[in-house]
Each structure stands twice: as C-alpha cells, then as structure tokens.
Amino acid sequence: MRGLALSLLFAGLSGYAVSASSAEPPRTAGAVDLQRYQGTWYELARLPMFFQRNCAQSEAQYQLQEDGSVAVTNRCRTQAGEWQEAKGQAVAQVEGQTDKLWVRFDNWFSNLFPGLTKGDYWVLYLDASYQTALVGNPNLEYLWLLSRTPQVSAQTQAQLLDEARARGYDTSGLIWRTAESAITP
Template identity: 65%
Template sequence: MRPLTTLLAALLLAGCASSGEGPVPPRTVGMVDLQRYQGTWYELARLPMYFQRKCVQSEAHYSLQDDGSVGVLNRCRTTGGDWIQVNGRAIPQVEGRTDKLWVRFDNWITRLFPGIAKGNYWVLYLDDGYRTALVGNPNREYLWLLSRTPVVSQKTREQLLEVAQGQGYDTDLLIWRTPDSAFSSVPSP
C-alpha cells in the first residue's frame, strides 16, 4: 500500500510542478475604440480553424450595440462560390477593457452549451488608422490577419506577418484569402 501512496503523491506533485503559468500569452493592444473598430473587416489570412474549413474568403461585420456589446456577422465564401454566414455577439472579458472580448455565435453549439461555447477574441495589433488588425487567442491556436480592404500592399502584409511572428504565431501555417478574380463568374449576393 505504501508504494501506491508514494506513487500517487509523486504524480500529484509532478502535476502541481508542471501546472505553472505555462507560456506567456500574446500581448494585446490595450484599449480598442469599438466605435472606430466597427464596420467591415476582410480576412487576409488565418490559421487553420475547423469552423472555417470550407471558407476561401471571409469577412466580419461589427456593429456597436446600445448595451456596449458588439454585434458580429461573419460571412464566408466557399470554394463553390456560395456565401454562408453566422451571427454573434462580443462582450468584454473584463469590464472596461475592449482588447479582450468573448465572442458567442448563434448556432447549435452555443444553444447546447450556452455557458461554455464562447471564443477568445484578443486584438493583438491595430494600426493607428484602424485599417489593419491582428486578432488571436491566448494559446496561439487561432490567428486572423484583418484589413478594411480585401487586398493590402506587400509592405503591409510583411508588417502584419512580422508582428504575428513576434507574438509567437506560426505564420507558415496561414491560409491566405482566395483572390476575387477566382469568382469572376459567380455573382455576389
């Protein structure tokens, strides 16, 4: 019995020793002026994400609500040219801070698990003109390079990549937006 107790105690201590703070989370921008942030953002690139597996072009439409939350409408174009969309809502994770939001979408997952089905939306970079942004999550699994336009200059693209790499994101895995020219024969909604 003593060896079993010793083994369990050792495992418990090992678990405690390895459950330290872990990797340092990425830095956020501090405050985001949600009034300026609202509007349309085009996804230039993203890290692979299950819910976007069929998307080749994505955009997000944000609108500030009277209660301080942000209405979210995400649209994506599939390889077949069809548009799909989902509505959601974003709220600050900490009262008074607008750089870290919880986003909850209106879908079967959030209806099934209302208390836990929310995603981290951390604004990691935002240029002074609110024209480009990097959004990710604390464990660096997700990353979106966003712009107010579907295409940016090579210089802007390199700057966004540099910031993402500096924050510890693996930019080699990014999935880039399919150009509009690939859909020239498909009408837009």
C-alpha cells in the same frame, strides 16, 4: 447552413479550452475604441479554426450596440462561390477592457449552454488608423490578419506578419485569402 452553425458551436468550445502549453499569452493591442473598430473587416490570412476549412474568402461585420456589446456577422464564401453566414455577439472578457472579448454565435447549442460556447477574440495589434488588425487567441493556435480592404500592399502584409511573429505566432501555416477572380460564382 446547419453545418456552419455546428462548426461554429465546436469552434466556440475549442476557443474556450486554453492549451496547457507553457507559452505566455500574446501581447494585445491595449484599449480598442469599439466605435472606430466597428464596420467591415476582410480576412487577409488565417491560422484557421476547422469551421473555415472550406472558406476561400471571409469577412466580418461588427456593430457596436447601446449596451456596449458588439453584434457580429461572419460571412464565408466557399470555393464554389456560395456564401455562408453566422451571427453572434462579442462582449468584454473583463468590463472596460476592450482588447479581450468573448464571442458567442447564435445556434441551438450555444443557446442551451451559453457559458460553454464562447471563444476568445483578442485584438493583438491594431494600426493607429484602424485599417489593419491581428486577432487571435491566448493559446497561439488561431490567428486572423484583417484589413478594411480585401487586399493590402506587400509592405503592410510584411508588417502584419512581423507583428504576428513578435507575439509568438508561427506564420508558416497561414492560409491566404483566395483572389476573388478564382472563385466560380
């Protein structure tokens, strides 16, 4: 668990530093109803941050708080079937703008240096029924294809890929969720 916490620390640091590339930041989804967004999201595919290098399956649980922040619980199941978990909080980067959030995970380093360990969480695309989403960061290095279910139709998958490409992401390096039956419990 300490390894996951350290990885999340570095992920926060790397998410904070924006690439010096001249590429335009990706278009976001616009206003996100955080009440509807809360709940469980399953990762379908990712352009990963290094802390996910051993993840076969990942999921996130979001819970809207009274102060408008979002409690975050990320879970990762390794190829060996072991679950790793990290908890954190998301807040709007600009008050009232709900498509661009800062996420900070609870660990010793982020508690010492909270301003240095926050990472971008941009909601790039969200379908009207809040069943699928794309989340990324402004430097186009990280991307997550998310769904309320662990699997989606080929048509939905193609639509998410098209949305990602339209925002400037190279999807050729995506790592797809491992089938649940392939994981040894």
